[in-house]
Amino acid sequence: MDWTAFSLSLQLATWTVALLLPMAILIARLLAWGRFRFKSVAESLLLLPLVLPPTVLGFYLLVAFSPQSAFGGAIKSLFGGQLVFSFVGILVASLIINLPFAVQPIQRAFEAIPPNVREAAFVSGLSRWETMRRIELPLAWPGIVSAIALTFAHTLGEFGVILMIGGSIPGETRVLSISIYDSVQAFRLGDAGVMSALLLGFSLGAIAIVHMLARRQRTGTHGT
Amino acid sequence: MSISLSTLGAALRLALVGTLFALAAGTQVSAQEQPARAPAAEQATSTPTVAAAASLRYALDEIAKRYEKDTGKTVKITYGATGTLVHQIEAGAPFEALFAADDESVKMLAKAGKTEGEPIVFARGELSVAAPKGSAVAIDADLNGLKAALAAGKVKHVAIANPETAPYGRAAQESLKKAGLWEQVQPLLVIGENIGQTATFVSTGAAEVGFIAKSLAISKEIAPKIDSAVVPGTWHEPIDHGMAVIKDASPEAKAFADFVRGPRGREVLDTSGFSVPTS
Numbered sequence: 001m002d003w004t005a006f007s008l009s010l011q012l013a014t015w016t017v018a019l020l021l022p023m024a025i026l027i028a029r030l031l032a033w034g035r036f037r038f039k040s041v042a043e044s045l046l047l048l049p050l051v052l053p054p055t056v057l058g059f060y061l062l063v064a065f066s067p068q069s070a071f072g073g074a075i076k077s078l079f080g081g082q083l084v085f086s087f088v089g090i091l092v093a094s095l096i097i098n099l100p101f102a103v104q105p106i107q108r109a110f111e112a113i114p115p116n117v118r119e120a121a122f123v124s125g126l127s128r129w130e131t132m133r134r135i136e137l138p139l140a141w142p143g144i145v146s147a148i149a150l151t152f153a154h155t156l157g158e159f160g161v162i163l164m165i166g167g168s169i170p171g172e173t174r175v176l177s178i179s180i181y182d183s184v185q186a187f188r189l190g191d192a193g194v195m196s197a198l199l200l201g202f203s204l205g206a207i208a209i210v211h212m213l214a215r216r217q218r219t220g221t222h223g224t
Numbered sequence: 225m226s227i228s229l230s231t232l233g234a235a236l237r238l239a240l241v242g243t244l245f246a247l248a249a250g251t252q253v254s255a256q257e258q259p260a261r262a263p264a265a266e267q268a269t270s271t272p273t274v275a276a277a278a279s280l281r282y283a284l285d286e287i288a289k290r291y292e293k294d295t296g297k298t299v300k301i302t303y304g305a306t307g308t309l310v311h312q313i314e315a316g317a318p319f320e321a322l323f324a325a326d327d328e329s330v331k332m333l334a335k336a337g338k339t340e341g342e343p344i345v346f347a348r349g350e351l352s353v354a355a356p357k358g359s360a361v362a363i364d365a366d367l368n369g370l371k372a373a374l375a376a377g378k379v380k381h382v383a384i385a386n387p388e389t390a391p392y393g394r395a396a397q398e399s400l401k402k403a404g405l406w407e408q409v410q411p412l413l414v415i416g417e418n419i420g421q422t423a424t425f426v427s428t429g430a431a432e433v434g435f436i437a438k439s440l441a442i443s444k445e446i447a448p449k450i451d452s453a454v455v456p457g458t459w460h461e462p463i464d465h466g467m468a469v470i471k472d473a474s475p476e477a478k479a480f481a482d483f484v485r486g487p488r489g490r491e492v493l494d495t496s497g498f499s500v501p502t503s
Contacts, residue, residue, distance in 0.1 A: 011236070015236055062424070062428060062430060063428060065430065066428050066429045066430040067429060067430075068356065068358070068428070068429030069429075079232075082380065082430075084430045085381055085414045085430065085431070086233055087233035087236065088232055088233045088236070091233075091236070163417060165430075167381070167383070167413075167414030167415055167416070167425065167431075168386070168414070168415035168416075168417070169413065169414060169415070172233070181417070182386065182388070182389070182417075184307075184308075184311065185305060185307035185308060185386065185388075185389040185417070186307065186386075186388045186389050187307070
């Protein structure tokens, strides 16, 4: 059992959720109620990571992150480091890949809020910020929790991109899924079994949370 | 910006030390070793499918081309990490022959009764040290350039294949130990899951230097992007490539296996960065 990898996976998942959530809430709000040109284009682009093979993204990132490319070179001269083979690199990849998992549930939850509720808030003199904090976010919280659970579980299971740009460095980029793969390659099936069971448990937990919230939302617990 | 990326990464991870709570549970559950037994693909198709290690890619593609020219018959080749391919064959994958990057895995298959006849060594690989063009590392066979670049702190990443599973990774580890550089290099290692990926790390410039199969280093796809030199063969255990015909293979698959071992196949292997045993 590779505890370093397990801890690294948890860290990657936590950071992905922490950084993605505020971004996702803003994007979801914009998509739910905003009216602007090319909205459907924006929505489609946002869904792209759902269908894009992780290896495709991994390939692009590998080439872009390489210090020989324009982007990678700029990063290197700015920060004195490189994104390929680094924790920050796989975190960037993870943020991109998880965008739809974070935005979608929140957007649906915002869309489910009746317009007159928000209008009532405005009429009562609540500012935009207060409306968001006291009306919109509390009503959308099942969607937000779903987004957290999905993003967290999905990050734990991320494999393709990290395989392409990680380089399997212990404590830096060798996350649990990569460690499972390495164990199977080395015929350590016992290790692979334990770690796989762990990931299975996390995934089941995430689905249970999402399912429970979805049902509660359908049956309606408004007016408590 | 004075914060370096690695400091940022370290800080991010430090901030989450609390997540190590799970360390408390250290129980070992033994997983059942029960590979799924798919029914063996019996029917012999006219185009056999064979499996081969990533290091053999360019050589075997060339041999397959000649085979088609000579006999008019085609063959489908699946490339991958030898370990993966062995697992797949054990699980009943329809491969009719395996050209491995080592000789242990074919012996293991033979022991498990999965092969027809004894496995043989059909090629011996060589290890090259390689750097992308324009790298800060000067390339020479005795690794003096690497030593100097390491001393000057110019090397951020050294790419090798997984030493635990890939023969070229093991050979790289042995050679670095022999050169007295292993300790220094260890924190800089980036591990490719097979030698093909390791070569990609080097040829894209993501790593400043790496150890790859000579067969890949001199291939026309990779050679223009890198500088490379062959590491002395005495610095590591021989990289013997074993092959075996899988049980119930079609006559077409056996014919291709014979062709690889025959004079036409040897010729290609010889010019592709392998040495061929004479027996």
